[in-house]
Amino acid sequence: DAGVTQSPTHLIKTRGQQVTLRCSPKSGHDTVSWYQQALGQGPQFIFQYYEEEERQRGNFPDRFSGHQFPNYSSELNVNALLLGDSALYLCASSFWATKGGNQPQHFGDGTRLSIL
């Protein structure tokens, strides 16, 4: 049973560039959430996708956007990269039907993004 997979594992970009991160949810899951984790901090919620639509969004600027595909996989796009965007980006998957957080979220190992 495949868990959540993310690619790439590491990425180095320069300020002003754009980046796309990818996530495949755990088999059977239909909802994908993205989190940003700065060094030494807890993860912060970016947004969540279900049925190919953004359902919830955290306190992140419009430079952060996403997409969900019919097979439930998802992409996170960040434009006009800033030094402060350097972080571990985590993808988590779950079931929409049990909304209310009554089940755990399954996380991938993340993409380490470094901005030079």
Place this chain on the structure above:
Amino acid sequence: SQQGEEDPQALSIQEGENATMNCSYKTSINNLQWYRQNSGRGLVHLILIRSNEREKHSGRLRVTLDTSKKSSSLLITASRAADTASYFCATGGAGSYQLTFGKGTKLSVIP
């Protein structure tokens, strides 16, 4: 913004001792979850406790929840070197999938 605050920020114990971590949060919740994160890896779910529950056990883990004080504790009994990791509490609100995490407690278990 962070919802929860874990205490202590760092904890170092000998193998075989018990480890207790605390979490405080600010707003009403539907549930509270604890996660473990090994260095450079993703988060692994440990245990979920609902707002109408007071205590829950899973193997060597014991979690308590006091909604009147907006606080929770995680107890790891008979710790092992493999328990060395960062531990995060996360709260889930009603009608929301979003988890709001604290800053974590870094646990070191010395063999």
